[in-house]
Amino acid sequence: MSNVTFYKVDETKVHVKSTDSGALMELSEHFSFFVDGYKFMPAYRNKLWNGKIYLYDSRTHTLPYGLVPDAMGFLQKRGYKVAADNSMRDTFPVDKKELVTCATERDIRFRGQRITPYDYQLDAYSHALSEKRSLVISPTGSGKSLIIYLMMRWYLEEHEDKVLIVVPTTSLVEQMTKDFAEYSSHDSTFNVSEEVHGIYSGKEKIGLEQRVIITTWQSAIKLPKNWFNVYGMTIGDESHLFKAKSLNTIMNNLTRSGYRIGTTGTLDGSLTNEKVLVGNFGPVHKVITTKELIDNETLADLKIKCLVLKYPDELRKIVSKLEYQAEIDAIVSHEGRNRFIVNLAKSLSGNTLVLFNLVQKHGKPLYEKIKAAVGDERKTFYVSGEVDATDRESIREIVEKEKDSIIVASSGTFSTGINIKNLHSIIFAAPNKSQIRVLQSIGRGLRKSDDGRATTVYDISDNFGWKSKKNYTMKHAIERIKIYSREEFDHKVYEIELP
Numbered sequence: 440m441s442n443v444t445f446y447k448v449d450e451t452k453v454h455v456k457s458t459d460s461g462a463l464m465e466l467s468e469h470f471s472f473f474v475d476g477y478k479f480m481p482a483y484r485n486k487l488w489n490g491k492i493y494l495y496d497s498r499t500h501t502l503p504y505g506l507v508p509d510a511m512g513f514l515q516k517r518g519y520k521v522a523a524d525n526s527m528r529d530t531f532p533v534d535k536k537e538l539v540t541c542a543t544e545r546d547i548r549f550r551g552q553r554i555t556p557y558d559y560q561l562d563a564y565s566h567a568l569s570e571k572r573s574l575v576i577s578p579t580g581s582g583k584s585l586i587i588y589l590m591m592r593w594y595l596e597e598h599e600d601k602v603l604i605v606v607p608t609t610s611l612v613e614q615m616t617k618d619f620a621e622y623s624s625h626d627s628t629f630n631v632s633e634e635v636h637g638i639y640s641g642k643e644k645i646g647l648e649q650r651v652i653i654t655t656w657q658s659a660i661k662l663p664k665n666w667f668n669v670y671g672m673t674i675g676d677e678s679h680l681f682k683a684k685s686l687n688t689i690m691n692n693l694t695r696s697g698y699r700i701g702t703t704g705t706l707d708g709s710l711t712n713e714k715v716l717v718g719n720f721g722p723v724h725k726v727i728t729t730k731e732l733i734d735n736e737t738l739a740d741l742k743i744k745c746l747v748l749k750y751p752d753e754l755r756k757i758v759s760k761l762e763y764q765a766e767i768d769a770i771v772s773h774e775g776r777n778r779f780i781v782n783l784a785k786s787l788s789g790n791t792l793v794l795f796n797l798v799q800k801h802g803k804p805l806y807e808k809i810k811a812a813v814g815d816e817r818k819t820f821y822v823s824g825e826v827d828a829t830d831r832e833s834i835r836e837i838v839e840k841e842k843d844s845i846i847v848a849s850s851g852t853f854s855t856g857i858n859i860k861n862l863h864s865i866i867f868a869a870p871n872k873s874q875i876r877v878l879q880s881i882g883r884g885l886r887k888s889d890d891g892r893a894t895t896v897y898d899i900s901d902n903f904g905w906k907s908k909k910n911y912t913m914k915h916a917i918e919r920i921k922i923y924s925r926e927e928f929d930h931k932v933y934e935i936e937l938p
Contacts, residue, residue, distance in 0.1 A: 470494035503718030572721025600671025672698035740893035743930035771801035789863030870912035
């Protein structure tokens with residue numbers, strides 16, 4: 440069969456050349472996927488689109504750079520002879536041992552104390568830099584910000600171009616900047632205030648002198664194409680949360696960025712999303728699991744209590760017939776259910792995080808009820824997207840110093856990337872069907888507390904099933920329990936009758 444050769448176009452794409460059109464057709468089909476929920480999208484319903492996305496562009500014969508190893512392996516299995524052109528060879532290979540030595544000799548501090556990176560952090564850092572393109576899977580609580588810091592510092596010392604770090608939320612811009620300041624607090628060769636600039640709404644975006652830019656993808660997508668020409672390294676943190684179209688646009692603008700590293704705690708199980716991420720960053724590299732971090736005592740011990748609320752028959756008959764959104768409205772407005780959450784939060788000692796989804800319908804009323812119930816006995820905080828990013832960061836820092844507070848937060852702002860030390864309990868006050876959000880939310884409480892206590896998650900679900908029919912959110916609860924089993928988390932199910 441014919442040869443298939445890959446040529447480098449730039450740091451974002453490769454050109455695929457073959458004398459056999461069949462090879463290219465197979466490649467196109469291999470990298471085509473149905474989009475999740477495509478059957479419900481107007482373009483598909485109106486027969487304007489077949490529901491698929493194609494990562495291989497058959498018009499230009501180009502493929503995202505990160506998919507090259509996958510593509511070559513696929514074609515070889517199909518019997519084709521494949522080769523990479525000299526333009527794709529790494530002319531500046533990096534030795535892993537030298538990278539590890541560089542990291543371990545660096546003066547890194549946390550709360551003023553010198554720290555040494557864990558072996559799995561050194562593995563993630565050295566693998567990503569030696570490969571130059573990688574999607575690093577490292578669970579929440581594993582110290583991804585330190586891994587990113589090590590990569591960023593090495594690049595600045597070895598190269599002249601700038602580093603772009605893209606994150607999903609304004610809170611992460613603030614937190615990562617503070618993490619970098621803490622790690623380098625005793626390092627005279629790096630000054631965060633001079634070297635690092637954060638971008639989100641209201642922040643300066645043009646004519647920046649700093650060599651490290653941390654931005655939300657929502658801000659980056661609005662910037663002109665030539666703005667991206669100065670970056671040689673791009674790191675996408677919590678990259679699974681980027682919208683695929685926006686991620687592609689941003690990464691395609693970074694044509695000079697040879698180092699492209701994505702970090703995430705988990706993938707959502709969607710093959711489409713994984714291929715998009717791999718195409719933009721590189722092959723998946725799994726570092727360590729949450730269970731392993733708990734077993735080696737890097738993270739706090741974890742217990743999950745699945746609380747299944749059972750409702751009276753008359754109400755179950757009604758709710759079981761509702762559509763999904765109507766069911767959600769019935770759940771978050773149920774007085775007995777909210778009273779149960781308030782009493783649960785009040786009864787738990789230590790710092791407690793209560794997570795909700797709907798701000799006006801659930802979050803604010805729940806916060807007011809909890810605040811009224813605990814009075815002056817415990818400090819109570821509220822966080823949602825309406826709260827300024829700097830205020831959110833201030834609340835996080837305050838809570839870390841508290842021993843018996845309650846923080847009521849939207850899952851959108853506190854399920855991803857926000858680390859809180861001394862968190863003892865997490866209450867899932869609202870139904871959640873996202874695998875990623877569930878695991879990220881659990882990760883919020885896995886940093887070891889000063890008193891060494893375990894973290895307990897209270898996963899509240901609602902059984903409105905009638906006869907053989909299960910309601911929507913109960914089906915989601917079953918999926919969450921499957922996640923806990925797969926991740927080998929210590930979990931137990933309790934049924935609770937609600938009046």
